[in-house]
Amino acid sequence: MARLALATLLVAAPLAAQDTPLDAFRGNLAAIHARDRAAYLSHYLHTPALTRVGADGVHQGYDDFARGAGDGWPDTLVATHLRVVPLSPDVAYGAYRYRVVDSSGSARGVSERVFIRTPSGWKVAVTTAFPTRNVDPPPMALVGATLVDGTGAAPVGDAVVVMRDGRIACAGSRAACPVPADADSVNAAGKWIIPGLIDTHVHFSQTGWVDGRPDALDLRDRYPYAQVEADLHAQPERLYRSYLCSGVTSVFDVGGYPWTLELQERTARSTTAPRVVAAGPLLSTIDFWLNLPDQRQFIYMSDEAAVRAAVRAHKAWGAAAIKVWYIMPPQPPDTARVSALVHAAGDEARKVGLPLIVHATGLWEAKDAVRAGARVLVHSVWSAPVDDEFLTLVRRQGTIYVPTLTVPDGYRQVSARRFERDRQPLACVDPATRVKALATDTVARAQRLSAAAVDERAARTARNLAQGLANLKRVHDAGIPVALGTDAGNPLTLHGASVFMELEAMQAAGLAPRDVLISATRTAAIASGLDSTGTVAAGSVADLVVLDADPLADVRNVRRIALVVRRGEIYTRRELEYR
Ligand SMILES: [Zn+2]
Structure with a gap:
């Protein structure tokens, strides 16, 4: 059934008497669906008077029309809202709304016909088609x-x-x-x-492979980082389609280059992209090197003045949130200084009215982030079992817990130089990303890790996942809201396609399917600050999966x-x- 074209699912009114203008109209459209050139042309008046009207004006004549017919059938033609208006016993006007899909994408429009009765049935004498951009679907x-x-x-x-x-x-x-x-x-x-799925943890500044994260595996000699980032900036549409294909209709970009903020406005009313909300460049407790010469995705929290200025700048840029990367710096871990900066970020975010969202995988840092006012924790606590103090803090603060369980396994697959291709539906992955993901097994032979290092990585990943699953169950059972997030864009956590692994991991943690779905819809809408409920209810944005x-x-x-x-x-x- 999944292979059925939408046209065949549309419920048509029962066919009335044969040989009406409506029959001719339906036959005309059916010939397009069947890509039957002869049947298609049989519906048109074979005269020099045949008139076609489009955005470029009027064209006349059957012969010219017939020469071009059949050259470019659309991949999909969805015809709805067929209407026929009789004008006289021998003349009828008809119109329908269409959506066509071809290699350039999906486009909507209105198309008209004027039908004339002839001895061989009703024929099209005039045909028009006009795109209707920026018009909501009917x-x-x-x-x-x-x-x-x-x-x-x-x-x-x-x-x-x-x-x-x-x-x-x-x-x-x-x-x-x-x-x-x-x-x-x-x-x-x-x-x-x-409801349409909502992924509360994605990064449009990352590709889903190591070329966007050379800190995981450095292939910059083959995939120059500036070029990789320029491509992501130029073509977010590839990833949009991956999300919609995977049933993901809204995403929260929780950290990236400044241009990711532009995606919010561009997708707000789109029917061809998921709704994007974005936090923009993330504030980091360590001075991470992965930036471009002319722009930063990591803003270093060097001192309190810098932190507060960065928060105010985010407000001015239109960011949806303040994201803090709460990593304890190595040697010497000046805990009090780092904590004070995270609290300053929380305080300034509160002042400007933006939610604070925090990456903190250590239990101590996670608690401190919640004390600093974190609205969302975008990762599991990996370091230890969550304790009563954590649960009490989170409940009191109203923090939403995003477990992000499966992303470390992508890094493990990179370290093992083996992409487990069956876990994510590659049909939803754009060809360039697919080729790179599949190349994981071969591209880096020169940089293979020792077997011991690969095993160590696998053991650590398994340990962290087990802790993450147990903590998710504990958090959920304590009545704390949980939202789905994949961290898509990280190596082998593919945009869109990774959502299914994460859903299944949450179920494996012991959550009922019903609760996993709520996490991926209603609670995810709240975590993302969406202007919709993430539920199928009157008034909500019509984002659905069937x-x-x-x-x-x-x-x-x-x-x-x-x-x-x-x-x-x-x-x-x-x-x-x-x-
Ligand atoms: Zn992330």
């Missing part, structure tokens, strides 16, 4: 699926979700949500609807994506995949 309804709304409420069978102007207009039973007359329907019977299998039975079923909806635009999983 009203649509998903009908017949089981609705899992992301609040933890009992699922609703045979549900209807009506979407209008990029938001959910109604979600619930058929009785509660009748399909409005001006909406077209998609048949989702036998499927499950969940699954072929029950996610409440096993969160692994979230991999079985049939459709992805972003601000009311409905995509099949297949059209979002990279071939």
